[in-house]
Amino acid sequence: MxxxxxxxxxxxxxxxxxxxxxxxxxxxxxxxxxxxxxxxxxxxxxxxxxxxxxxxxxxxxxxxxxxxxxxxxxxxxxxxxxxxxxxxxxxxxxxxxxxxxxxxxxxxxxxxxxxxxxxxxxxxxxxxxxxxxxxxxxxxxxxxxxxxxxxxxxxxxxxxxxxxxxxxxxxxxxxxxxxxxRVSPLIEKAEPLNPLRLITLTPTGVMGSFGSGLLVAAIYTLLPLYLQRIGLPVDRIGQMMAVVVLGAMLLQYPVGRWSDRHDRQIVLIGIGAFCVLVSAAILWLPLNLWLLAALLFLLGGGVFSLYPVAVGHAADRAPAGALVRMSQGLLLINAIGSTVSPPLISPMMTVLGDAGLFWALGALGGILVAFFVWRRSVRPAPVPVAPFSPSTPMSSAGAELAVTDELMQGAAEHEHIEDLSSAVPEIDVAEPLVGPPPPDEAHIAYYADEEAGQVASDPLPSRS
The missing domain is CATH 1.20.1250.20 (MFS general substrate transporter like domains)
Structure with missing residues (x-):
């Protein structure tokens, strides 16, 4: 950078x-x-x-x-x-x-x-x-x-x-x-980008933004409730929430760098699978305070990395001039996911107990993984084009640069033919077989005087 x-x-x-x-x-x-x-x-x-x-x-x-x-x-x-x-x-x-x-x-x-x-x-x-x-x-x-x-x-x-x-x-x-x-980026002519077109343009980006809203809002609103119900005091709950945000902060850059060097669809699949594994570990492992803090650190790093990678994936596919509208649409979708998350996930904590939060997080992560894998199969990443090779030159100067193996072989064959031409006897041709006779000195002088504006009154001399 x-x-x-x-x-x-x-x-x-x-x-x-x-x-x-x-x-x-x-x-x-x-x-x-x-x-x-x-x-x-x-x-x-x-x-x-x-x-x-x-x-x-x-x-x-x-x-x-x-x-x-x-x-x-x-x-x-x-x-x-x-x-x-x-x-x-x-x-x-x-x-x-x-x-x-x-x-x-x-x-x-x-x-x-x-x-x-x-x-x-x-x-x-x-x-x-x-x-x-x-x-x-x-x-x-x-x-x-x-x-x-x-x-x-x-x-x-x-x-x-x-x-x-x-x-x-x-x-x-x-x-x-x-x-x-004044170094702010230039805003190109805005291109309309309605929600339907945004979904058509980047279904993976839209689903990633919506899923991020669901997961992040669930952590912010329901994780403190889970921690309180398992018996942690208020100060300890604050520390655990700080650990979640700390994981989100520290793991952002490594995940972002990973997404810059690889296909972002693969990165999104990896993030979703990682969230499923961490949720399963919280559900099934015998937890103490330190292990819970470590798992929440990893969960925060995975969940909070989902949105920026989804936005980056969508930006890679956005047409020129549509980045502002695309960012606006993804923010709206993320806000909708955040709004509906507590009403959707809190009933699972009523039905399945306090651990229902992590059942919900794991299920959402699995749904995201399945969707991203399906999109990957439907629309794989573009294959890089072949390295540049010179094509047929469009100018005489280009001919000197576009030297290929075929041209080298042809030049060698041509040189061999010229060597053989010395053995062929020369043919003396007095007059050209086709075309007008060459101009004589009188005609050349006449046309030169005409161009200079000094044509004499004498008629053009006839050819002999």
Whole structure:
């Protein structure tokens, strides 16, 4: 990866990291504040769901602003809107006002993700997309870990201090984008890409994004419940969740580098199979605390690597000018998967017990593997073309360069014929057999004078 490309990717990644620190604990903060205010679980659930509704709406609409004003100004607009909604939550504590603000905040947050993903996909080619997206996910998850640690510090300040800190971080995230030289990637003429065409263009990318939403949302929402029910205290649950995010962060780059060097369909099959194996190990192995932490570390690395590899696979097949719309569509599909995941998976924990979570994760991983293998058989990876060889030259200069074995053999045969020509007696031909007689000196002089404009009045001399 070149230094120029790294410099171009540094600003959006740094901006995402700063904004992600605040977003990393905002959802937890809102839940704690509503619960402390005596609100019911239904109200807390609706306020939390408003964020995902905003994500879905933004994924459908935000590309228009990005394509109209460019990456840098679009990022500034979305990040500023995030800051405003968070600061307003510190001023107004009514739950239904928070519902509206969380919806707008989700709409703006997915706009930030769209800007950064399309920036990285447009800036890099197929050989480095996996590593760029891995760096994107590393920045996001590292910010989430730091944000969770910052939650206790800001809550100790009391009042609206936590919301003020989040708002300030969102505002500060604009600085790296605004202060860099104007090296943002060019936006080509946008090509329409409706959901049906996206599914037709890259079924593997769509399924990978949807499956990633299902798996990641299940880990974020249901894994803490599983850990609580097996008897872990609250502080230990936080540590286990940090281990999951740490695995996601540390394994992103190796998986991204693997996907850059091999067919991404194979990488997706490997990730799905890996998730199945880790889920089975958690179900069947006798676990102690350290072994559980190691398996959760690996599970986080596998599950959270699925989305960037799926996006990279889709980008490899997207037509020119469609990367922004493609990223938008995959974000929408991922948000839909995240929204429907808890209602789909939580019943399995009721029917099969607490371990039903890992039965569900293993089943989802198996479904993804089966789908990816089927797509691989239907549409295998393109076979690399043969090495370049010179073809028939289109100019006289090219003939001197296109030297092949056939030409060498022909030249040798021609040289052999010339050697034999000395034995053939010469034939003296007085007049050419075909064609007009050669011009004499008088005709040559006449045409030269005519071209110079000095033709004499005497008629053209006749041939003798």
């Amino acid at each position: 070149s230094r120029q490309l790294l410099a171009m990717a540094l600003a959006p990644l740094l901006g995402l990291f700063i904004l992600g620190i605040g977003n990393g604990f905002l959802a937890t903060l809102i839940t704690l504040r509503l619960d402390a205010a005596g609100e019911s679980a239904v109200v807390i659930g609706w306020v939390s769901s408003a964020y995902f509704i905003g994500l879905a709406l933004g994924a459908m609409l935000n590309d228009r602003l990005l394509l109209r004003i460019g990456h840098i100004r679009a990022y500034g607009s979305f990040a500023s809107l995030v800051a405003v909604t968070v600061l307003l939550q510190g001023l107004v504590d009514h739950p239904w006002a928070w519902f509206a603000l969380r919806l707008i905040g989700g709409w703006a947050t997915v706009g930030v993700y769209l800007v950064i993903e399309s920036w990285l996909l447009t800036a890099g080619d197929q050989k480095v997309r996996g590593r760029l997206l891995a760096m994107y996910m590393i920045s996001l998850y590292a910010a989430g870990v730091l944000g969770q640690l910052l939650l206790g510090v800001t809550e100790a300040m009391g009042g609206a201090a936590s919301f003020m800190v989040i708002g300030m971080l969102a505002s500060l995230s604009v600085l790296p984008m605004a202060m860099i030289p």
